[in-house]
Amino acid sequence: MDLKGGNFPEIVRRHFAGTQAPDDFLPRRVLGDLPPDFLPKRPWKPASVLLPLVTHPQPTVLFTQRTERLQDHAGQVSFPGGGREAGDRDPVETALRESEEEIGLPRGHVEVVGYLRGYLTITGYAVTPVVGLVPPGFTLATDPLEVAEVFEVPVDFLLDPVNRRVETRELGGRDVGYYVFQYQGHRIWGATAAMLVNFLDTLQAVKTE
Numbered sequence: 001m002d003l004k005g006g007n008f009p010e011i012v013r014r015h016f017a018g019t020q021a022p023d024d025f026l027p028r029r030v031l032g033d034l035p036p037d038f039l040p041k042r043p044w045k046p047a048s049v050l051l052p053l054v055t056h057p058q059p060t061v062l063f064t065q066r067t068e069r070l071q072d073h074a075g076q077v078s079f080p081g082g083g084r085e086a087g088d089r090d091p092v093e094t095a096l097r098e099s100e101e102e103i104g105l106p107r108g109h110v111e112v113v114g115y116l117r118g119y120l121t122i123t124g125y126a127v128t129p130v131v132g133l134v135p136p137g138f139t140l141a142t143d144p145l146e147v148a149e150v151f152e153v154p155v156d157f158l159l160d161p162v163n164r165r166v167e168t169r170e171l172g173g174r175d176v177g178y179y180v181f182q183y184q185g186h187r188i189w190g191a192t193a194a195m196l197v198n199f200l201d202t203l204q205a206v207k208t209e
Contacts, residue, residue, distance in 0.1 A: 008059045008155070009133050015202065016114025016131050021091045025118040025126040031166065031177045032194030033119075038172060040124035047125040048094035049081030050110065051199060052134045053155070060152035061196070062134065063188065064103060067148045077188045079195070080105065083125070091115075091128035103150055104141030110134055116198050121191050129195045153183045158200055 025044065027033040052062040063077050080099040088094045096107035116129035140150055157163055158181060165182075167189070168175040179193040188196065 009055050013113050019114035021115050021128055022118030025120040032179050044124050044126040046084040048091040048128045049079035050095040050099045051079055051129050051131050054134045056136050059155045062152050064147045065149040078192050092130055095130040102143050102146050109138050119195050
């Protein structure tokens with residue numbers, strides 16, 4: 001796939017145009033999804049994340065490293081986002097509001113192009129991943145209580161199968177597989193890696209069309 005010369009934003013726009021916010025968050029028995037045996041009890045808590053695609057000449061994905069003081073997923077790599085608030089009109093507003101609060105990314109600087117399928121976390125969040133194109137040249141202001149660091153990873157690096165590996169951990173007496181990416185000391189895994197792989201596999205499918 002040629003990601004140079006401005007092709008990447010158009011590929012993303014074309015593929016995600018018309019996609020709808022997911023209403024199904026049940027696991028699909030694929031690697032990286034929550035095993036059905038560990039389905040959290042309803043009602044699930046609605047949440048959204050922004051998958052920010054920075055449209056450099058060599059495009060990147062923007063991630064946050066969470067601080068160690070947070071109650072959920074402390075110290076882990078994640079996409080900017082969080083739980084839906086009563087005043088949020090839709091999942092897009094949740095994703096953009098949380099991104100603005102966490103890392104200071106102005107919502108007007110994000111071109112929302114569509115959605116990935118929903119993801120259910122073991123902590124009971126029904127997450128709507130919102131795909132957005134972010135032109136370079138922005139200035140961020142992170143919330144020090146939530147975000148320890150913001151970093152970017154080239155899409156080419158993430159697409160290379162050499163950089164995607166599978167690990168397992170014991171959960172409820174059995175081994176459960178999940179995806180892992182390692183980039184410059186950052187470990188991307190769990191729900192974030194699963195949603196990322198869903199996006200990357202979508203790009204690979206576009207390549208073969």
